[in-house]
Amino acid sequence: MAKAYTPGLTVSARVRYRARRLLPLTGRITVKVGDRVAATDVVAQTDLEGDITPMKMSNLLSCAPRDVPGLLLKPVGSAIAKDEPIAQSKGIFGMMKVTVKATASGTIESASDSTGMVMIRGAAQPVQVRAFTSGRVVDVLGSEGAVVENDVALVQGIFGIGGEAYGPIAIACARPGERLEASSIRSEHAGCILIGGARMTIEAIRRAIEVGVAAIVSGGIDDADLKALLGHDLGVAITGSEKVGITLVVTEGFGDIAMAARTHDLLTSHIGHTASVNGATQIRAGVMRPEIVVPLADEATGDAHAGGGATAGELSIGTPVRVIRDPWFGALGTVASLPEQPAVLGSGSKARVLEVSLADGQRVTVPRANVELIAE
């Protein structure tokens, strides 16, 4: 039987999930192997070196650069506060001295005698990394981070915006084909991970932000609505740092498209359970998809899954797939056959194809590149 490998997104009722939680640079790990942690517990922290504020002191004092170190009122390495006098010129016969005040608080890091520049290093900025999912610490990665493991229900979306969010799951759309409208969002959804159905409208997103919803998960979004929300057209799919007041996860794609029934069923089965959501998406080398993680109460062993990356699996007859490009974009079905020989497409190109039996009974031919697995 012919086989092929194709990427897919995980929708799984139970999987052993490992969250690799890393600091941007080395720091202090606050947990040890075996510790049990909650999703919002801090597992690692560090201090980022403070910002540098340069001051062109020779210009400010109207002196030669080589004179600058001798005109500082405090030696290099001293603490200085904003608006505190930092340097003073000699003046003329001790008169008409110019005093320069520090433009930032911090430590005087250096004073250059060749350029006359003085650098003030600001206070260190603390950075904390949370566990993301509740579970047990299974590894400590030197002084860079920790790995937290738990059995979870996991849904990978195709695209998201906004960072990490936490909250109980609430349902706004009872059916996966139902559009998420503003009227479905109520005040009791504040702080929730809200599950929609098909496309989320811009009115719904705005209403959710107003109410204080932590995150929305739905089938689709319109490009025009995303643009209206962000205030600009998204050029490349590297997201996660948006500050729009909510995290959004799209499970299927752009346009009017229903959430896969299996995804909707799985999320609906966890109403009221606490979930962690990350909208961060990175579609480059080292692909990262948004995720919804629902820790399970008991700890039966599932298949291991490292957080973040997409999966790949084998295509064979009967494998459930989703068509991911027009003319059947979004259609679900199963692989009916995997012809060995390339076929000529409607575009005129030659490519390897497969036949898909769609849910409505149609049997269609699609390039292998245009399907993705619906991975368990």
Add this chain to the structure above:
Amino acid sequence: MRKDPSRIKVVVATDCGSTTTKAILIECVDGVYRQTHRAEAPTTVEAPFADVTLGVTNAVTELQELSGRRLVNDDGTILRRTSDDAADGCDAYISTSSAGGGLQMMVAGVVKEMTAESAKRAALGAGAIVMDTIASNDRRRPHEQVQRIRELRPDMVLISGGTDGGDTKKVTELAELIAPAKPRPRFGGEYSLPIIFAGNRDARPAIERTFAAGGFDLKVVDNLRPTLERENLGPARETIHDVFLEHVMAHAPGYDRLIAWADAPIMPTPGAVGDILQAIAKGRGINVVGVDIGGATTDVFSVFDGSFNRTVSANLGMSYSISNVCAEAGMDSVLRWVHLDMDERELRNRVKNKMIRPTTIPQTHEALVFEQAVSREALRLAYVQHKAFATELKGVQQQRTVGDAFSQQEGGRSLVSGMKLDLLVASGGVLSHAPRMEQTAAMLIDAFEPEGFTELAKDSIFMMPHLGVLATVHERAAMEVFERDCLVMLGTCIAPAGTAVFGKPVMRWSVRWDGGSAEGTLMGQEMKLLRIGERAQVEVVPERGFDVGAGPGVAVKREVRGGSVGLILDGRGRPLAVPSGAEGRRLVASWAKALELHPD
């Protein structure tokens, strides 16, 4: 050890890309070098393999199976020939690499338009991706510059500034911004970040003092702009290559072994492409533009009158960056190339769906037409950026007459000229894999708007990187393979420059080829395709106000090369203006029909 070129008869070359390692076999057959076999295997630089040589061995093993020549030793290394008549092994093994995201650099210079631009040219020419250019006059305040430097994680930093003997203060100031910002190298904090200083030689002591604190590996080379009138990019480029090998490659898994296997230094892939294009331009005495359009970026290379330039348009590509192309060009600009009715809202969603699922391919004719329309805009924008960058040196004093005062021409004129362009070479998925060669030719003409006579070709399997390194060990072999196997000739485009009016004559033409001839008058907004075989004799007489290279209205008689497409006569005038709306759609449809772009 460098081999005597006359004894090199069999060469194995690999290009280790981010996803695929491509291997080719080059053999001397009846006194001529030819590319005889090609193979590929997944690149193995990432976990769980974490050793680039595994992918190389796999690709070369496939080459061995295809060619019947033993090329791999039992331990996976590349087998060498023991004597000139040995049936197995190769005489040289060479490689390029862009795995792990290639070479990423930050550059800095005092004046944005002068030393900073020269530094950027040196870095791009060496095959780097320039993450940012810091300059004293880049309109960012010092703390904003420091913040930016801290965010970047470059493989190395190139600093220039000041002409030799000139001011030292400004360039030292730049160094004093960079040193405390402590940019961290991309491959972790285990090694010192290489800093290459190629500025005013008098500033060297101050620069050395500034970077004396730990965490940096400072290399000082000759000033890349010793005087305002002269660029000296060679030493900086060579040092970039050395540092790339010593630091970046040495920290990528398995590269220490790969370096030991290779008979020539491993080059960054785009650097090798630049080298082969320069060699071709020099060898044939022509001006060349090469383009490689990928999913995320588009590289443009040009050699005009011996001056080489390369630009990387970081967010102009056909999958990861497709949405950015549509945003930058505007959907109206994309849709002017489409002759079919399409719903804009639907298209916008399709663009985003391609962005988030970048490996999909167009299945329908309509999807292909749209994707090729996007590619025209991606290529056009990348070329606009290239033309703006590939300029004469800026900041050079020019003697001006009173008359010049009225023309007010800005310094730094673009070196790139549509009329002087002789050969346009295309590579990258959307161009290489177009179902019809005519479509590739049409995309090139619409995006680059060549003027006069221009040959069009494509590098169908992206062999240029291999040949770039080959040129360093055996230039003749590289040239022969380039001409015979690398390039697929599409044909020649003749496009009179001038303002074309629909239905008004642009030029008279007559063409004679082996087994046929034709003549006629090309009208405004008309395109014509002639299947001429390998070569043809052409005589064209442009109308007044139109120029095909010899001056307005001056006739030209010469031989042209055909190819898999033929001779294209382009009567649309230059610069190209495509009307919008129904009239534009009718015209685009007529051009598509004339060039036989689509099935009936």
